[in-house]
Amino acid sequence: xxxxxxxxxxxxxxxxxxxxxxxxxxxxxxxxxxxxxxxxxxxxxxxxxxxxxxxxxxxxxxxxxxxxxxxxxxxxxxxxxxxxxxxxxxxxxxxxxxxxxxxxxxxxxxxxxxxxxxxxxxxxxxxxxxxxxxxxxxxxxxxxxxxxxxxxxxxxxxxxxxxxxxxxxxxxxxxxxxxxxxxxxxxxxxxxx
Amino acid sequence: xxxxxxxxxxxxxxxxxxxxxxxxxxxxxxxxxxxxxxxxxxxxxxxxxxxxxxxxxxxxxxxxxxxxxxxxxxxxxxxxxxxxxxxxxxxxxxxxxxxxxxxxx
Numbered sequence: 303x304x305x306x307x308x309x310x311x312x313x314x315x316x317x318x319x320x321x322x323x324x325x326x327x328x329x330x331x332x333x334x335x336x337x338x339x340x341x342x343x344x345x346x347x348x349x350x351x352x353x354x355x356x357x358x359x360x361x362x363x364x365x366x367x368x369x370x371x372x373x374x375x376x377x378x379x380x381x382x383x384x385x386x387x388x389x390x391x392x393x394x395x396x397x398x399x400x401x402x403x404x405x406x407x408x409x410x411x412x413x414x415x416x417x418x419x420x421x422x423x424x425x426x427x428x429x430x431x432x433x434x435x436x437x438x439x440x441x442x443x444x445x446x447x448x449x450x451x452x453x454x455x456x457x458x459x460x461x462x463x464x465x466x467x468x469x470x471x472x473x474x475x476x477x478x479x480x481x482x483x484x485x486x487x488x489x490x491x492x493x494x495x
Numbered sequence: 496x497x498x499x500x501x502x503x504x505x506x507x508x509x510x511x512x513x514x515x516x517x518x519x520x521x522x523x524x525x526x527x528x529x530x531x532x533x534x535x536x537x538x539x540x541x542x543x544x545x546x547x548x549x550x551x552x553x554x555x556x557x558x559x560x561x562x563x564x565x566x567x568x569x570x571x572x573x574x575x576x577x578x579x580x581x582x583x584x585x586x587x588x589x590x591x592x593x594x595x596x597x598x599x600x
Binding site for chain 1: 522569572
């Protein structure tokens with residue numbers, strides 16, 4: 303590979319790194335939670351760009367499909383269903399803010415010095431090859447058991463999430479006091495099943 | 496030259512930076528969903544590590560497959576966590592983590 307392609311790679315790395323770090327800072331600092339969710343979109347997109355820069359095309363596309371298409375949509379729905387969007391008082395008290403800043407800086411310093419102290423062995427340039435076929439082969443041979451377990455886990459998580467949302471209605475009906483929120487038009491429908 | 500070759504440690508530093516930002520978000524936000532977003536940032540930082548090691552150290556695809564499993568588990572985790580958050584919101588009408596002290600003895 304020529305030096306030129308390394309330079310292009312470096313330029314793209316710094317673009318994606320700036321995108322990730324900037325939008326991640328926006329995610330944790332913005333007071334409006336909807337804006338945080340949109341900033342998270344750019345963070346996840348930048349991470350997908352980093353994956354593709356690393357030659358992991360399948361993981362990058364999976365990142366776009368699952369994180370941006372799934373997790374982010376779920377989070378936006380969560381924001382809309384629970385919202386306290388315009389509450390100004392999103393951050394904790396000042397003491398917690400200071401402690402959070404200190405722990406974040408300490409964490410990063412520890413990670414940074416740990417990284418810089420290790421003499422990483424370098425296996426040389428690895429040409430970027432399509433990874434979809436090899437990943438599929440690996441998943442069906444060496445990683446067959448984790449693959450099946452992951453599907454079982456997904457089914458369990460889906461059933462668990464549905465159960466968590468439903469069971470709360472039943473408990474409240476059994477308790478009979480209605481709680482602080484008695485209004486739910488779906489109650490009459492749910493009584494039939 | 497300013498733009499030298501990007502090596503493994505550059506990716507690791509980027510990942511550490513993202514992880515620290517996630518730690519900050521988890522520790523300081525009050526909104527439960529904002530805390531979940533911080534956790535997502537930390538999970539993404541870990542995945543960057545896995546894929547970078549797969550490129551620079553490992554000769555096979557193990558790191559990328561680990562990242563795939565991690566993404567699957569993150570999807571399951573966020574589904575269950577949001578179900579819990581919405582369930583709590585239905586009960587107490589708030590997702591302010593400072594006010595969720597029902598279990599405090």
